[in-house]
Amino acid sequence: MIKKLKYYGELIKIEHTIFALPFAIASIFIVEKGLPSVDKLFWILVAVIAGRTAGMAFNRFFDLPFDKLNPRSKNWASVSGLVKPIEILVLAIISSIVLIFSAYMLNKLAFYLSPIAILLLIIYPLGKRFTNFVHLILGAVYFIIPIAVSIALKASVVPSAVFLGLAMAFWVSGFDIFYSLQDIEFDKKVGLYSIPSKFGIKNAILFARFFHFLTLIFLILTGIYADLGLIYYIGLFILTLFLVYEHSLIKENDLSNINVAFFTINGYVSIIYMFFVILDIYLNWRL
Template sequence: MNVPELKVRHQRPFSLRDRLIGYMYLVRLHRPIGIFLLMWPALWALWLAGDGQPPWLVVVIFVLGVVLMRSAGCAINDYADRDFDGHVARTNRRPLATGDVTPGEAIGVFVGLSLMSFGLVLQLNWQTIALSIVALLLTFVYPFMKRFTHVPQLFLGAAFGWAIPMAFTAVTGTIPVYAWVLFVATLIWALIYDTQYAMVDREDDLKIGVKSTAILFGRWDRHVIGLLQLLMLALLFWVGQQAGRGPVYVSSLLVAAGFSIYQQKLTWNREPAACFQAFLNNNFFGMVVFVGLVLDYALIG
C-alpha cells in the first residue's frame, strides 16, 4: 500500500486527508506483517479443524477478524506507548508521537475496530463468542505488560494464538488436545519473532526502562531463540502426527527449519537492521507451514 509519508508536526492536522493518513499509520496498514503473523496460526487451525475443508464463511470471518483485531491492537499499543515512542528511533514518527492522532482518538479507533470484529464473531456459535471476550482482553492487556515484565511476548503470543481455540470451536465446537499444543507452539513463535523485533530496540529500551525478552536474554538471545525454534518445530511435527498429516506437511516443516537457520544467520551480529529482517522473515515461516497443510490435505487427504 502506498501511503504518503507521515510528517512530524507540532499541531493537529485539520484536513480529512491528513487525519485519515494518521489513522492508517496508527493501525499499521502500511506494514501488514502483523496481520500475517496473526493470520497464519488462525489458518493453520482452520485447516486442521476442518480436515482440509473448513467452511468458507468461517474462513472469511476469521481473516476479516484478524485484520480488524490486529489494527485494534496497534491502536491500543500506541496509546500505551505514547510516552515512550518519541524517544525510540524506530517509533518516533508514529502518529501519537508526532501529534497527528490524539490519545482519545486512538482509544476510539480501538473500541470501534473491536466492536466491528465482535460483530463478525456474533455470526458464529456461542463457544466462539465466549472465547472472543478473552481475545479482546488479551489484546488490551498486552501493550501494558512491557512495563511490568520482561516477557510481554507471552501475552502477545497468547493474544495471537487465541485464534486457534476459537477456530476449533467455530468449526467443530470442541478443542482437542493437539489444538492446545498448537496454541503453545504459536506462543513460542511469538517469543521467537518478538525477541528478534525487540533486539532492534534494545539500546533505546534500556535507556527508557522498557522491558523485553531481548534485554532478559542478553548475550544468550540467539541461543535461546535457537532452542525455541527447535521446540516449536518439534511441536508442529507432533501436531501434524496427531492430525494424521503426511510427508508433504513434514517437508514444509523442513523448509520452515531452513528459514529458522536463515534467521539465526541474520541475527548473528545483532545488527538492528538485520534483526528486523529476521523478524520479517517469520512471515515466510508461517506461510510455508500453511501451504504444507493445504497441499498435504489436497494431495493425501
C-alpha cells in the same frame, strides 16, 4: 481521506497481518480438513483481522508516552500527531466490538470467550511495564488463534489446535525478542522490561533459539495429531531452513539485519506453513 487511510495503515502496520493471517487459515484447514462454509470462513477472517487491528491500536495507544521518547518511533503517525490518541483508542474499541460481533456470528461459546482475546490484547502493551517475559504475553495472543478457530468450527478444542497454538506462541515470542533488540538501550534507560534488557543480547538470542526449537517440536506434534502426511513434513523441513537462516542473520555484534529477520523471513515462514498444510490436506499423501 486517502492520506488518512494511509496513516491508519501505518499505525496498525497492516503489512504485519502476514504473520497471523496465514497461520489462521492453516488452522482452519487443519481443524476442518478443508474449507468450512463460506459464512464461517468469512467471520473467522473478520475476527482475525479485527483482533489484530485492535491489538496494534491498543499497543500504539498505551505505548504513546514511550514512543514519543524513542528515536526509532519519532516518525510514526501516532507520535507525530497525524493520528490523534482519541482516534487510536476509538479504532481499538471499534475493532474490539467487531471481533466480539464476529464471535457472536460464529457460535455462543466463541462469543462468551471472546473477551479473553480482548483482555490479552490490552495486557500485552502494558506487560513491558512489569515483566521481562512480555514476549510470552504476545505469544499467548497467538496461542489462542487456533484455539478460537477450533471453537468457531467445532464448538470444542481439538488437540491439534492446542499444539499449533503452542507452536505459534513460541514462534512469535522468539521473533518478538529479535524485534526488541532494537530498543535494548532505550528500554534500560526508561525502565521498560524485556528479555534483551534483562539478560543481554547474547542470552536473548539463546532464548529466541530455544523458543523456535519448541516451535518446530509443536509443529511436528500438530502434524501427528492432525494426521497430516508427507507433504506437511516436507513443508516443515523447508520452514526449518528459513528459521535457521533467520537466526544466522542475528549476531551479538551485528544487529543490522533485524528487519530482514523479523519481517521478511517470518513472512515467508507463515506463508510456507499455510501453503503446505493446504497442499497436504488436498493431496492427502500419507506416510
